[in-house]
Amino acid sequence: MSEVQAKAPKRILILGATSGMAEQCGRLWAERGDALFLVARSSDKLAAVAADLKNRGASFVDSAVADLDDTNHHPELLAHAINSLGGLDVAFVVMGALGSQEAAEKHFPDAHRLLHTNYVAPASLLTWLANYCAQRHAGTLAVVSSVAGERGRKSNYVYGSAKAGLTAFTDGLRNRVDREGVKVMTIKPGPVKTAMTQGMKGQEKFADVEVVAATLVKQIDKGTDVVYVPGIWRIIMAVIRAIPERIFKKLNL
Amino acid sequence: MSSASNEPLLSARNVPEEPFTGTPPFESWGRYPRYNATIKPLHWQSDFPRVIDGVHTGVLAVGMGRSYGDVGLLKDGTLMPTTSMNRILSWDPETGLLIAESGMTLAQILDFAVPRGFFLPVTPGTKFVTLGGAIANDIHGKNHEAAGSFGGHVPMFELVRSDGTHMLCSPTENPDMFAATIGGMGLTGVITWAQLRLKPIVSRMIDYEGIQFHGIDEFLAIKKQYPHVEYTVAWLDCVGTGKNFARGVFMLGDHSKEPGELKPSGKPKLVFPMDAPGFLLNKLSISAFNTVFFHKQMKKHVITKQDYEPFFYPLDAVHKWNRMYGKRGLVQFQFAIPWEHAVEGTVAILKEITKSGLASFLAVLKTFGDVPSLGMMSFPLSGFMFALDFPIKPGITFPLMERLGDMTREFGGRLYPAKDACMTEAQFKAYYPNWERFARYKDPAITSSFWERVMGHTGGAR
Numbered sequence: 065m066s067e068v069q070a071k072a073p074k075r076i077l078i079l080g081a082t083s084g085m086a087e088q089c090g091r092l093w094a095e096r097g098d099a100l101f102l103v104a105r106s107s108d109k110l111a112a113v114a115a116d117l118k119n120r121g122a123s124f125v126d127s128a129v130a131d132l133d134d135t136n137h138h139p140e141l142l143a144h145a146i147n148s149l150g151g152l153d154v155a156f157v158v159m160g161a162l163g164s165q166e167a168a169e170k171h172f173p174d175a176h177r178l179l180h181t182n183y184v185a186p187a188s189l190l191t192w193l194a195n196y197c198a199q200r201h202a203g204t205l206a207v208v209s210s211v212a213g214e215r216g217r218k219s220n221y222v223y224g225s226a227k228a229g230l231t232a233f234t235d236g237l238r239n240r241v242d243r244e245g246v247k248v249m250t251i252k253p254g255p256v257k258t259a260m261t262q263g264m265k266g267q268e269k270f271a272d273v274e275v276v277a278a279t280l281v282k283q284i285d286k287g288t289d290v291v292y293v294p295g296i297w298r299i300i301m302a303v304i305r306a307i308p309e310r311i312f313k314k315l316n317l
Numbered sequence: 318m319s320s321a322s323n324e325p326l327l328s329a330r331n332v333p334e335e336p337f338t339g340t341p342p343f344e345s346w347g348r349y350p351r352y353n354a355t356i357k358p359l360h361w362q363s364d365f366p367r368v369i370d371g372v373h374t375g376v377l378a379v380g381m382g383r384s385y386g387d388v389g390l391l392k393d394g395t396l397m398p399t400t401s402m403n404r405i406l407s408w409d410p411e412t413g414l415l416i417a418e419s420g421m422t423l424a425q426i427l428d429f430a431v432p433r434g435f436f437l438p439v440t441p442g443t444k445f446v447t448l449g450g451a452i453a454n455d456i457h458g459k460n461h462e463a464a465g466s467f468g469g470h471v472p473m474f475e476l477v478r479s480d481g482t483h484m485l486c487s488p489t490e491n492p493d494m495f496a497a498t499i500g501g502m503g504l505t506g507v508i509t510w511a512q513l514r515l516k517p518i519v520s521r522m523i524d525y526e527g528i529q530f531h532g533i534d535e536f537l538a539i540k541k542q543y544p545h546v547e548y549t550v551a552w553l554d555c556v557g558t559g560k561n562f563a564r565g566v567f568m569l570g571d572h573s574k575e576p577g578e579l580k581p582s583g584k585p586k587l588v589f590p591m592d593a594p595g596f597l598l599n600k601l602s603i604s605a606f607n608t609v610f611f612h613k614q615m616k617k618h619v620i621t622k623q624d625y626e627p628f629f630y631p632l633d634a635v636h637k638w639n640r641m642y643g644k645r646g647l648v649q650f651q652f653a654i655p656w657e658h659a660v661e662g663t664v665a666i667l668k669e670i671t672k673s674g675l676a677s678f679l680a681v682l683k684t685f686g687d688v689p690s691l692g693m694m695s696f697p698l699s700g701f702m703f704a705l706d707f708p709i710k711p712g713i714t715f716p717l718m719e720r721l722g723d724m725t726r727e728f729g730g731r732l733y734p735a736k737d738a739c740m741t742e743a744q745f746k747a748y749y750p751n752w753e754r755f756a757r758y759k760d761p762a763i764t765s766s767f768w769e770r771v772m773g774h775t776g777g778a779r
Contacts (some may be wrong), residue, residue: 108363268338
């Protein structure tokens with residue numbers, strides 16, 4: 065608990081800072097005095113989150129309103145953020161959208177948007193960030209993928225396939241830059257009680273975002289390669305992956 | 318490591334569960350009544366009124382569900398929990414002025430403020446209520462005489478109406494809407510954020526004094542001896558008769574002036590494991606409980622230091638203690654009676670309760686001071702405040718509640734909507750003669766089962 069206290073504040077870039085998970089991690093980082101740069105699309109929400117994190121004790125908070133789907137602006141945005149922070153210790157890539165599987169099935173532009181937000185755009189951010197970090201032989205890229213990327217299911221395979229791509233991308237990126245001293249983390253949350261999952265069946269049984277955030281903050285300090293949160297999902301997904309396809313294709317998952 | 322057999326009887330949890338998750342019906346703290354409702358949470362200040370686009374029922378913003386009856390419920394309507402709207406928008410360590418979103422709980426405010434040397438200006442007996450709920454019910458605490466009610470420490474808030482209008486409300490800006498919203502039971506709009514003036518402390522500790530007493534006269538005599546103690550409240554035994562009639566423990570406290578540790582709370586809490594079966598809750602068991610409580614303080618007079626948690630929030634240590642009353646739930650009877658009839662009224666009501674044979678674990682007696690409440694519909698009035706819980710026993714509890722409600726009215730007093738599940742339309746309109754004026758400020762899209770009930774509307778939310 066106290067081992068992190070004595071260290072110098074970390075410079076943390078949060079991409080997708082108004083997501084429930086990002087906000088809770090942000091509070092834990094703020095409470096220990098880290099420096100934060102926040103990026104999100106909605107200026108109202110971003111302003112509330114930025115004020116909150118500053119008031120909770122962050123040593124520095126700056127933010128930029130940006131649509132992270134717009135990959136053309138990524139280099140400019142990331143350079144600005146890192147200049148503002150005066151360097152980078154952690155980039156927390158937590159952007160994402162659950163979207164509607166039903167809409168994505170019926171109308172490819174919807175599917176395309178999900179694939180873009182959950183795979184293409186993070187891949188663009190990570191390409192720039194990994195090159196930046198590799199040059200300096202430092203930094204942690206903590207990327208939120210999902211257990212949904214472990215096996216495609218009819219209820220959310222569009223989102224799931226994008227996350228599967230993101231998982232493979234981070235696995236490969238880790239393989240490339242670990243030797244350069246850059247840590248790449250693949251974070252695979254199970255369902256978490258946040259605004260994103262509001263209205264989903266059984267939401268009351270989902271993991272508490274506060275608990276998930278506490279785990280993530282600890283694991284990001286360590287730079288663990290692959291993190292399942294809550295940990296039970298490592299076992300659940302092992303079981304789900306082990307189901308033979310001839311049975312799996314008949315299940316309603 | 319832990320098998321089912323060594324699981325403790327009371328399991329530990331750090332935070333209480335969110336009340337409005339899972340499947341309906343939903344209930345408040347008294348567990349009566351229970352109503353179906355659709356849930357549309359507010360995560361951001363801009364969510365209201367957008368989330369109710371296309372909603373054709375009445376709507377109501379709700380917090381932690383710690384009111385007792387139906388003031389925070391809406392039968393077949395739409396409830397909008399605010400608890401994830403809990404950001405700190407501004408903090409001034411010089412003046413202690415906090416600006417926070419309305420879903421922040423008092424527990425969260427304490428976690429933030431205590432390590433920084435500040436405390437709530439007014440706190441109720443549970444810290445698991447939201448800032449918005451505290452304003453909407455204009456809650457009071459043990460320091461009512463010194464500090465008045467909660468609304469007096471809220472210099473300004475923002476109210477959003479269902480037509481999308483944003484209103485800054487303060488004693489000088491939209492003063493009528495300010496007065497209608499403090500104690501306005503959430504009916505005037507959605508409070509998105511509020512300012513709260515916190516007060517400095519130098520220690521978590523409370524200088525505590527506990528004194529046994531027998532009878533209301535002794536209660537008043539003790540009260541008179543300690544005019545300058547900030548926090549005062551008495552626990553009262555309503556089961557005892559004869560020489561034990563109205564025996565109790567008078568509890569006094571002040572924030573310690575001696576600098577001490579200001580660490581945050583956060584020790585594990587216990588959860589009452591299941592609904593207690595009805596037979597546990599008879600007069601004999603409650604009487605035993607009360608005797609133990611009375612004699613917990615063996616000495617007539619105790620002076621000590623106590624952490625603020627057990628002093629202010631003794632019952633928060635057991636999450637879901639309301640399960641003690643079983644599935645049927647409980648109703649609370651809480652009155653304020655003005656000084657003119659305070660003693661006479663309290664004694665008469667206590668006798669009526671004793672006569673009914675209905676027992677209660679906890680009865681609380683304190684005095685309200687004369688700091689005026691800012692709310693049009695605020696509950697406190699200078700005099701006696703008395704509160705106790707009754708288990709719901711078919712055929713006994715509700716007729717008794719109606720009798721007690723009428724007696725309260727005859728003594729010029731009133732009951733507290735935040736704790737109520739029983740008051741009649743006639744009683745409400747007599748207790749709160751401002752109700753007609755208040756109704757002009759009510760938001761047309763917002764209502765509650767309480768409001769529908771005391772307005773004499775039957776059926777659900779339209």
